[in-house]
Amino acid sequence: MSALTVTGLGKSFGGVDAVAGISFELRSGELLALIGPNGAGKSTTFNMINGQLKADAGSIRLDGVELVGRKPREIWRLGVSRTFQIAETFSSLTVVENVQMSLLSQQRRLFAMWHPAADERRDEALALLDRVGMKAQADRPCSVLAYGDVKRVELAIAMANAPKLLLMDEPTAGMAPGERNALMALTKQLVVERGMAVLFTEHSMDVVFAYADRMIVLARGRLIAEGRPLEIRDHPKVQEVYFGTGKTFEKTSS
Template sequence: MSVLEVEGLAKAYGGVQALGGVSFTVGAGELLALIGPNGAGKSTCFNIVDGQIRPDRGTVRLAGREVTGLPPRRMARLGVGRTFQIAAVFDSLTVLENVQAALIAARRQTFALWRPAATIAREEAQHLLEQTGMADHAGRPASELAYGDVKRLELAMAIASEPLLLLMDEPTAGMAPAERLALIELVKRLTRSRGLAVLFTEHSMDVVFGHADRVVVLAGGQIVASGDVDAIRADPQVRALYLGTGRAAGGRA
């Protein structure tokens, strides 16, 4: 059974059709890249999946359960994690405290006021930092981290809730080439070891073609191609719409 099933998603803003009947699935242990030129409908699709936007029609199912239109907080409780194009961490906290905060929120332990927060989920947080290569930075304030390390910290926080589905919006944006590849390799390892389903958008084609299991290409709110990376790389319509000219008709991001 697929972890995520998207069927017939459609969304219009006034007279602009942002999505026009988009369908795809993502399985456990799979990285699916959602790509396309600016205005293709990627952000609209993402925001529908995690509950920020209600579709005009269509359904979203998570592990077989229909979740269409549920708010982001509810989606998070049901097993949807997310990272953002601009990483969101708490600069005033240490790296370890950031992950502890994510674990406390995921476990709804915020009511445990009689326990010092620094003692809650400390070992689990340390383990997540080890998995993401951030253990050596545990005591550093997040404000002192290099950008690539901030992205790793955000990833550790996102998987703290043990999600079924991880949504990653431009995960390597603003990173140097070597950092980009290192981060997506880390994501792939975690995807395999944890059985995560990962849906990500990305403009870096070396990241997409080097690490995605399958690719869905949007243009003008429609799927114009889908398949493995070799098929997408060779598809003449994809090359014309996105990889070649970088232009496509209509739509909204």
């Protein structure tokens, strides 16, 4: 069953098509990699799915519910979480407090400042941190963590929403090879355990080919290929625009 259905999605800036009528589906329990050269439209696509940008055309449906036109906080509460290329945490808070903040936000209790929050949903937060291997550091401030550990905390924050769909923007950026593989292996386990859908962008092709169930490829805002990793590796258009032939993609009429 498709968790995410994108149909005819388009976005232009100053007459330039950043995303030009792309369509794809993402099933529950699947990791789908969104790849392409710089300027392909990957970030624009991500930003439309989670509501940071409004689509000019097309539809984005999560379990049949239309997301286009909704604010990011509404989309979050419908079950869409996101991690960022540069990890987003509150460095002045402890590890467990970061996850508690996410849990309280999902409950719409974040701004009830008159109510003591130190123990609110702490056990749930600790359980999430345990799942990502960070429970032992729960009471340390995020500001002192190694970058790979911050990425794990960010994943726990995202999981606090019990997402149907997790968007991961360059999840392994800035990480050493061992850390990259550990994070993506953990993500794969969470997908299997929770049956959630994951859409991720990634420049490290070793990560993409090792962990993606399927891949879609953009070039100049257009979807040029989709399929399983081995199909994409051998796709002539993908080799032309992405894997180093030096040629450029020429638009075809849609």
